[in-house]
Amino acid sequence: MTGKILGISGPTVSTDLRGLKLYERVYVGHSLLTGEVVRLEHDKAVIQVYEDTRGLAVGEPVKSVGLPLSVKLGPGLLSGMFDGLQRPLRKLREEMGPFITGGKEIYGLDFQKKWRFSPVVKSGDETAPGDILGTVADGAFTHYIICGPDGRGRVSRITEGEFSLDEPLGLYEDGRMMLGCHEWPVRSPRPYRKKFPATEPLVTGQRSIDFLFPIAKGGTAIFPGGFGTGKTILEQSVAKFADVDVVVYVGCGERGNEMAEMIEEFEGLKDPWTDRRLMERTILVVNTSNMPVAAREASIYTAVTMAEYYRDMGYHVLFLADSLSRWAEALREISASLEEMPGEEGYPTYLASRLSGFLERAGVVETVGGRRASLTMILSVSPPGGDFTEPVTQACLRTTGAFLMLDTSLAHRRHFPAINWFQSYSLYSAELGGYYSEKISPEWEKLQGRCTEVLQKEETLREVAEIVGAEGLQDSDRLLMLIAEKIRTEFLSQNAYTEDAFAAPEGTLALISRIFGFYDRMLKKMIGGVSLEDALKAEDKT
Amino acid sequence: MRLSEHTYRTISTIAGPLLFVKKVFSARIGEVVSVVSPEGVRMDAEVLEIEGDTALIEVFGETRGLDIGRTSVTFTDSVRKVPLSEDIVGRIFNGSFRPVDGMPMFIPEKWIPITGRPMNPSARARPEEFIETGYSVIDGLNTLIKGQKLPVFSCAGLPSKELISGVLKNSRLPGKGGRFLVVFAALGLAFHEYSYYMKVLEDMKTGFVAFVNSADDPVMERLLAPRFALTVAEFLAFEKGMDVLVIITDMTNYCDALREISTAREELPGRRGYPGYMYSDLASLYERAGRVKGMEGSVTMLPVVTMPEDDITHPIPDLTGYITEGQIVMSRELQRMGIFPPVDVLPSLSRLMQKGIGKGRTREDHRKISNNLYKCYARGRDMRRLEAIVGRDGMTEKDRKMLDFADSFEKEFVGQGEGRRTIAGTLDTGIGLIRRFFPEMT
Numbered sequence: 001m002t003g004k005i006l007g008i009s010g011p012t013v014s015t016d017l018r019g020l021k022l023y024e025r026v027y028v029g030h031s032l033l034t035g036e037v038v039r040l041e042h043d044k045a046v047i048q049v050y051e052d053t054r055g056l057a058v059g060e061p062v063k064s065v066g067l068p069l070s071v072k073l074g075p076g077l078l079s080g081m082f083d084g085l086q087r088p089l090r091k092l093r094e095e096m097g098p099f100i101t102g103g104k105e106i107y108g109l110d111f112q113k114k115w116r117f118s119p120v121v122k123s124g125d126e127t128a129p130g131d132i133l134g135t136v137a138d139g140a141f142t143h144y145i146i147c148g149p150d151g152r153g154r155v156s157r158i159t160e161g162e163f164s165l166d167e168p169l170g171l172y173e174d175g176r177m178m179l180g181c182h183e184w185p186v187r188s189p190r191p192y193r194k195k196f197p198a199t200e201p202l203v204t205g206q207r208s209i210d211f212l213f214p215i216a217k218g219g220t221a222i223f224p225g226g227f228g229t230g231k232t233i234l235e236q237s238v239a240k241f242a243d244v245d246v247v248v249y250v251g252c253g254e255r256g257n258e259m260a261e262m263i264e265e266f267e268g269l270k271d272p273w274t275d276r277r278l279m280e281r282t283i284l285v286v287n288t289s290n291m292p293v294a295a296r297e298a299s300i301y302t303a304v305t306m307a308e309y310y311r312d313m314g315y316h317v318l319f320l321a322d323s324l325s326r327w328a329e330a331l332r333e334i335s336a337s338l339e340e341m342p343g344e345e346g347y348p349t350y351l352a353s354r355l356s357g358f359l360e361r362a363g364v365v366e367t368v369g370g371r372r373a374s375l376t377m378i379l380s381v382s383p384p385g386g387d388f389t390e391p392v393t394q395a396c397l398r399t400t401g402a403f404l405m406l407d408t409s410l411a412h413r414r415h416f417p418a419i420n421w422f423q424s425y426s427l428y429s430a431e432l433g434g435y436y437s438e439k440i441s442p443e444w445e446k447l448q449g450r451c452t453e454v455l456q457k458e459e460t461l462r463e464v465a466e467i468v469g470a471e472g473l474q475d476s477d478r479l480l481m482l483i484a485e486k487i488r489t490e491f492l493s494q495n496a497y498t499e500d501a502f503a504a505p506e507g508t509l510a511l512i513s514r515i516f517g518f519y520d521r522m523l524k525k526m527i528g529g530v531s532l533e534d535a536l537k538a539e540d541k542t
Numbered sequence: 543m544r545l546s547e548h549t550y551r552t553i554s555t556i557a558g559p560l561l562f563v564k565k566v567f568s569a570r571i572g573e574v575v576s577v578v579s580p581e582g583v584r585m586d587a588e589v590l591e592i593e594g595d596t597a598l599i600e601v602f603g604e605t606r607g608l609d610i611g612r613t614s615v616t617f618t619d620s621v622r623k624v625p626l627s628e629d630i631v632g633r634i635f636n637g638s639f640r641p642v643d644g645m646p647m648f649i650p651e652k653w654i655p656i657t658g659r660p661m662n663p664s665a666r667a668r669p670e671e672f673i674e675t676g677y678s679v680i681d682g683l684n685t686l687i688k689g690q691k692l693p694v695f696s697c698a699g700l701p702s703k704e705l706i707s708g709v710l711k712n713s714r715l716p717g718k719g720g721r722f723l724v725v726f727a728a729l730g731l732a733f734h735e736y737s738y739y740m741k742v743l744e745d746m747k748t749g750f751v752a753f754v755n756s757a758d759d760p761v762m763e764r765l766l767a768p769r770f771a772l773t774v775a776e777f778l779a780f781e782k783g784m785d786v787l788v789i790i791t792d793m794t795n796y797c798d799a800l801r802e803i804s805t806a807r808e809e810l811p812g813r814r815g816y817p818g819y820m821y822s823d824l825a826s827l828y829e830r831a832g833r834v835k836g837m838e839g840s841v842t843m844l845p846v847v848t849m850p851e852d853d854i855t856h857p858i859p860d861l862t863g864y865i866t867e868g869q870i871v872m873s874r875e876l877q878r879m880g881i882f883p884p885v886d887v888l889p890s891l892s893r894l895m896q897k898g899i900g901k902g903r904t905r906e907d908h909r910k911i912s913n914n915l916y917k918c919y920a921r922g923r924d925m926r927r928l929e930a931i932v933g934r935d936g937m938t939e940k941d942r943k944m945l946d947f948a949d950s951f952e953k954e955f956v957g958q959g960e961g962r963r964t965i966a967g968t969l970d971t972g973i974g975l976i977r978r979f980f981p982e983m984t
Contacts (some may be wrong), residue, residue: 006593007591007593007594008571008591008592009592009593010591014593022677052657053571053572053573054572054574054655054657055570055571055572055621055655056570056571057566057568057569057570057571057573058568058569058570058592058594058595059567076976081663081664089662089663089664090664092662092664093662093664093665096662097665097981098661098662098665098780098834098835098837099658099659099660099661099665100659100660100661100662101659101663115858153830226860226863227860227863227864228863228868228869228891245693251663253821253825255829255865255867256663256666256829256832257666257668257669257689257690257831257832257867257894258867259663259666260663260667260668261668261897263664263667268604275653285771286663286664288660288663288825288829289821289825289826289828289829289865290660290661290822290825290829290830291660292660293819293822294728316595326821329818329819329821329822330822332818333818333819333822336809336810336818336819345813346810346811346812346818354615383865384813384855384857384860384861384862385855385856385857385860386855387855412888412889413920414916414920466931467930467931469932469936482561497896
């Protein structure tokens with residue numbers, strides 16, 4: 001079906017095309033720009049265009065596709081790099097050079113490539129959507145071929161061997177083909193059987209997170225912080241070291257140079273858990289700040305759908321987005337061009353509900369195929385002026401499980417990761433502290449409590465010390481300040497560019513035990529009447 | 543399809559810079575329009591919005607004297623484009639791309655749309671080569687890297703114009719034979735600034751392309767001039783293989799122009815009245831910096847932001863800081879102490895520095911020197927706070943040394959004066975300071 005453009009305003013276009021459905025994908029103009037239907041009125045439809053609309057004229061054609069905005073899911077996504085509409089950026093570059101032009105439909109999957117398929121179902125078996133049909137090897141990664149949404153039926157024939165994604169793997173008894181890939185609309189969460197509470201930790205390799213503010217597999221966390229507080233470095237460190245099978249990283253409205261750097265780095269690095277190339281477990285979705293705004297809004301949905309696809313194979317998946325604020329701003333921009341009534345700071349009033357709907361796509365689940373898997377979300381937030389009372393941070397606080405506040409003053413002191421230990425919290429702390437105490441050492445929770453206490457007391461003492469000078473404090477208080485400094489500089493700080501960038505939980509515990517071991521020895525000596533200076537000297541000798 | 547220009551006299555409403563034109567056939571969004579008043583004055587305009595056969599157009603400049611019956615509006619069927627040629631080097635233009643250096647317009651080799659196209663992130667090459675600005679505080683501690691965007695955060699009354707003209711005159715790519723060029727865009731200049739910069743450019747003779755918009759020029763030109771500058775920079779970098787440094791001063795004038803025009807369009811205001819899309823708009827400028835894999839040239843950007851009320855959390859420096867790769871922060875205290883350039887090292891940062899310094903780039907000992915200088919200076923600054931409480935006499939010998947180091951560092955390393963220092967000179971000054979105060983560190 002084809003209609004005409006009636007009006008254009010920024011990224012939105014109105015058309016006289018009839019019979020459209022809400023959120024259906026359409027092609028706009030002679031250059032076939034991709035758009036999505038966002039509003040239907042009695043005589044016109046309003047379309048949000050995902051590409052630059054400059055030069056588009058009234059009267060140009062609008063074509064309907066009949067499908068909502070979807071992604072293609074199948075083997076070959078890992079180590080890929082896509083834009084917000086799942087167009088592969090490397091292939092885009094081969095076809096149009098280093099600068100992106102609009103209106104080019106390139107699929108996210110490679111339909112030429114041959115895959116070796118080994119079936120797990122046999123003829124006569126009944127299959128249902130979400131079932132696993134067989135496996136292919138995607139590098140060293142086992143990719144399970146999942147039955148698509150229309151895959152209900154009895155298998156009549158299924159064969160082992162080489163196939164490409166447009167060839168059938170087998171047939172159903174009613175003559176339908178079984179394919180190695182399927183499409184899924186990005187705005188509909190993929191179904192699961194059951195959701196469980198998140199009880200296992202996601203090991204991030206960052207001591208301050210794992211020890212003080214742990215994040216659960218299947219949980220949600222945000223990293224809010226002003227500019228220069230190291231959000232991106234922290235997100236990337238977690239992407240490198242987290243103990244998950246698949247990482248989906250969305251560069252949402254951020255810097256292009258950063259992404260170039262990240263790709264280069266990930267190509268050369270190894271996954272600390274499996275020793276494979278890091279890129280082999282990573283999918284990048286990139287919509288830098290100068291790429292079209294509407295596609296930025298779609299990019300987190302494109303990415304999370306791919307993440308859910310891997311979750312449905314039974315894998316632990318980590319979804320990282322940098323930064324959620326840029327997504328919210330894109331939402332605001334689109335809302336403004338639709339002339340909707342604005343809420344706080346111009347954001348649409350549905351910001352909070354959209355956001356919580358999105359965050360609920362995380363979780364520990366039993367998949368439709370009956371496997372236990374998880375999808376964890378870690379999102380950075382860029383509050384304007386470093387002010388955490390702004391709407392995006394506040395909307396996140398209602399649904400997320402961990403709040404890791406990045407502090408500008410810590411960053412100025414070059415304390416990284418600049419996680420503020422007073423303001424941050426994790427709702428998973430008690431549960432996961434118990435887990436670590438059971439799995440690693442019963443000391444874990446005890447030391448965690450002592451660590452928080454020392455840091456808290458230091459804060460009070462520091463105020464006193466500023467008035468009377470450090471020499472005016474009692475020996476025991478000076479010792480406490482010394483220990484707190486050790487905790488801050490040796491334990492909580494971690495240089496992302498050295499060997500220390502990754503810390504296993506065992507190492508984390510060993511390090512904090514060492515610090516408290518030292519503390520206890522000193523305390524013992526001082527109770528015996530030795531002064532702090534003498535006790536320190538004696539310690540130096542041993 | 544339409545082929546040629548169309549002219550209408552069907553204006554239905556005039557409101558400030560906005561005109562509604564009726565019965566327009568197939569207008570394009572962003573189309574260049576020219577408006578001719580009854581007196582024959584021609585003005586540039588652009589299509590902003592289209593609803594059916596009504597086009598909303600925005601006039602660049604004063605709409606005084608326009609009327610509804612006799613004013614004609616011509617639609618050109620083309621979006622705004624920039625004329626390009628290598629002959630542009632050494633020329634000075636105004637914000638409408640007309641020469642102001644007394645010479646005739648060059649003959650364009652090609653025309654390219656002003657907005658540019660976003661660089662494919664997978665085509666970006668990692669920035670890793672250093673540009674020497676001649677200032678120790680930048681080259682030594684906050685190194686500018688080819689392909690980086692590094693803003694200068696200034697305050698009203700600080701000598702940002704002297705700092706910038708120093709960079710204009712002195713910056714170079716050390717060691718390499720590549721062609722280096724500065725594209726300079728000055729927005730909303732007062733006359734004293736205008737004459738200052740024109741003098742600097744005249745003395746330079748060549749090695750630059752300049753766009754100069756004065757304080758009394760049309761506001762819309764402040765939005766166009768940086769885009770002209772960047773399109774020229776991209777052309778010279780990626781088609782002619784030059785390394786281009788783009789200096790834009792002052793982004794605060796740019797953002798105020800953006801706010802003014804957004805308000806005229808009756809858009810919803812965001813923080814402090816600036817439009818909600820200011821982040822995306824600024825990113826569409828700043829993100830044009832970069833290098834491309836397999837290509838010679840590069841675009842590096844050094845925008846100047848004057849922080850209103852010296853407030854770094856004001857939307858303009860705040861959004862800039864979120865997009866750019868670091869910042870050079872100028873300080874009033876240093877200025878009061880007579881130090882030039884008055885750059886405060888502590889809040890300043892170059893995010894890409896680590897990749898561009900060291901052996902084969904600047905000098906092997908660069909990283910160590912800069913880390914030591916930063917560390918000692920930060921300690922020295924802490925000591926100043928302590929000194930205010932306990933007094934100099936109440937401090938230990940070691941603390942006093944830190945204090946003295948901070949003073950000498952500001953006077954000798956940061957406060958180099960007007961002259962230019964090579965990177966070797968910068969590093970040697972740094973070593974000298976450390977040796978003098980902390981011989982044990984070297």
